[in-house]
Amino acid sequence: MAKPDGDSFDYVIVGSGAAGSVLANRLSADPGATVCVLEAGPPDRNPFIHIPAGFIKTLANPAVTWQFKTEAIPMTGGRRISTTQGRTLGGSSSVNGMIYNRGQPTDLDSWAQRGNRGWGYADCLPYYRRGENRIGLSDDSRGRTDGAIPVTDMDWINQVSEAFIQGCEGIGIPRTRDYNSGDQAGVGYYQRTIHKGRRISAAVAFLKPAMARPNLSVRTNARASRILFEGKRAIGIEYLAGPGAPPRRVMARKEVILSAGTVNTARLLQVSGVGPAALLASLGVPVVHELRGVGANFRDHYASRFVMRAKPGVQTLNQLARGVSLGGQIARWATGRPSILATTPSHVHVFWKSFEGLDQPDLQCVFTPGSYAEGKVYVLDDYPGVTAGAWQHRPESTGWVRARSANVFEDPEINPNYLSDPMDIRVHLGGMRLLRRMLGTPELAQYLEAETLPGPKVQSDDELLDFAKKNGSTTYHLIGTARMGPETDPSAVVDDRLRVHGMQGLRVIDASIMPSMTSANTYATTLMIAERGADFIKGVEAA
The missing domain is CATH 3.50.50.60 (FAD/NAD(P)-binding domain)
Known part of the structure; x- marks a missing residue:
């Protein structure tokens, strides 16, 4: 009892x-x-x-x-x-x-x-x-x-993130003033519950x-x-x-x-x-x-993420979260200045369309000037890199x-039951192809070296879907x-x-x-x- x-x-x-x-x-x-x-x-x-x-x-x-x-x-x-x-x-x-x-x-x-x-x-x-x-x-x-x-608003801005936004603008995705005002479509920095x-x-x-x-x-x-x-x-x-x-x-x-x-x-x-x-x-x-x-x-939202290695010397989170650089970031945070310690995991948002002709976005994409070691939980790579991910807004x-x-x-x-509906597969593939377009802009080319995940050999719909099955993950939106x-x-x-x-x-x-x-x-x-x-x-x- x-x-x-x-x-x-x-x-x-x-x-x-x-x-x-x-x-x-x-x-x-x-x-x-x-x-x-x-x-x-x-x-x-x-x-x-x-x-x-x-x-x-x-x-x-x-x-x-x-x-x-x-x-x-x-x-x-x-x-x-x-x-x-x-x-x-x-x-x-x-x-x-x-x-x-x-x-x-x-x-x-x-x-x-x-x-x-x-x-x-x-x-x-x-x-x-x-x-x-x-x-x-x-x-x-x-x-x-x-x-x-x-x-x-985001107060720590990385040059690679800004180049990503400019590249999106170059392929026709407008920079948004406020994606929470009722007009979501576009690219920009995330708003956060950080103060x-x-x-x-x-x-x-x-x-x-x-x-x-x-x-x-x-x-x-x-x-x-x-x-x-x-x-x-x-x-x-x-x-x-x-x-x-x-x-x-x-x-x-x-x-x-x-x-x-x-x-x-x-x-x-x-x-x-x-x-x-x-x-x-x-x-x-x-x-x-x-x-x-x-x-x-x-x-739940099911996401696939692409990773690109940055060129040597490009500053990303991977370097700033180590050694002397991390010490400097801790000092900045402790004194109330913009720091990587006070940022969100995702820095840039893109709300856009998996295919032309849609009247509103059906995709959410994220960009971070950092990358994680494959197979490890939130362990940053030991070389400079960036990550972009995409998921379907309204999964069936x-x-x-x-x-x-x-x-x-x-x-x-x-x-x-991720990707059990054929429409979800169609939209997910559209999102993965959009990621490649956004990561392949001239504005980013000066910073990035090569795609490491999934890699340039993965091109067809079947290959992309196989990658999504083996590497996609939750966004914790249950x-x-x-x-x-x-x-x-x-x-x-x-x-x-x-x-x-x-x-x-x-x-x-x-x-x-x-x-x-x-x-x-x-x-x-x-x-x-x-x-x-x-x-x-x-x-x-x-x-």
Whole structure:
């Protein structure tokens, strides 16, 4: 039997990531409401979390991440691909690439067209703006100075990155003023959630300020193991402090809110008896409510990356991150000057089209003036190099997340089904050919020497696809396993107020509710979803 903690709250939130941190802040702002946040990981005290370049140290660190892997499938060359997610205060916002990217207005308009009332771009724009503090060039589409998340421009500029942008302009891709203003197409430097040399995670921006409030309790190292129900009403959460630890309970007087992320939210629903009946039977879990969409509709961006060796003497990250040069960069960072320690992994964005004639971009490409040793996790090459990658904005391929057992210490089955749809293959090949065009411009020729990956011998569609299968990887943009949709949609899990269909007192508020992929990294839209969700709970709408 679970040991009760002897307390209860109005709201119990599972997960302290992007969504959970926002919700904790907004709900606890009402002094008459009590809120408890359960975080499976530790506090965010690891110093590498807060130094932007420290993602190299945290992404493979199981102390602060879920080290999930996909299933081995033919379209990934039989490889299992790491789909790491954050497991600390701030969740993935404490380990991600710090890119702030909203996507295209049509992404959200398509959600509304699927029957989700009030989810068009115009409806959601106030919620993007609410939590954002756009520092620098701005207009009415951007956030206010009192927003919690600072969004800044790149301040460390490399000559090779600038040459890449100029080369893109030379082949007809315009330089963008602000890709987050609603007009995405073009090339330029990424906007980041970095301020004064520090990563500003959702925990730093939203959760930590709220933790001073007496009506908010945050419990770390508390892994949710089961949703507690009375009939079809959620009344609390059972959680564990570690394998073999006695279960504890925290009760919710009003609502249980799942913000555990696309993988963990789906798994928690399943092991609690909400999901496809056949799967629950295989787990030995009694059915509380059958919802066949739980764990389905899983999507991710699948990327292929090209690497080029730079000419001797060309300055790239590979040299600056070593020896005396690294010492100089550390000194610059410590004194508040632009430094490689305060940059994002990807420096330059390109939002463009896989084929002529499209009315909007269907590709996102990235460029970094650095390259990683083949087969090694974020280990820079010992010679100068650059990397460019591409992925399809809105993949059609869908997969699933399925619990393997009722034990939440056993990783679930994760299968994104990358490149299983013929359209995805077509767009991916178009993206790879675009990478070659962008890396082959006269503007870059003075800096680059030779393509090392995949290499000049890889030319045909079949050869490029084989390379993508054997070398492509995740972008960690996991969505869709508790998709939002009307009750008439048998695959929908939550309604347009993010309430779980057929249940009471239970909502899902995180990236798992996205009906389809945005043309973007998922962080900005997850923050927006949480801002909306908080208003739904409080029964108000943004002005």
